[in-house]
Amino acid sequence: MKIKNTTTVMHGSPGYENREVISSISGLETDMITIEFESDSFTILTKKDFDTFNSTGTVEYYRQFPDGKALEVLYVEGLLA
Secondary structure, three states, X not given: OOOOOOOEEEEEOOOOOEEEEEEEXXXXXXXXXXXXXXXXXXXXEEHHHHHHHXXXXXXXXXXXXXXXXXXXXXXXXXXXX
16 A cells, blocks of 8 residues: 555544545655644654555554653544445
């Protein structure tokens, strides 16, 4: 699977995902990849997590926040239906 701009995904906390459309992917040559959505929100994945997402269309990962971390999911819309 090749993730690209305009790919429609589901993103958020497990069970509370939101439909998003990818508007840009940056940092592909680094260890941290930023995925921006048309809604102006974004997420940051490690290179390993992005590679999993790019090859399978789905990934679960922990996102760091100032007060801790939270599990998030990201998958291509319709893949898990």
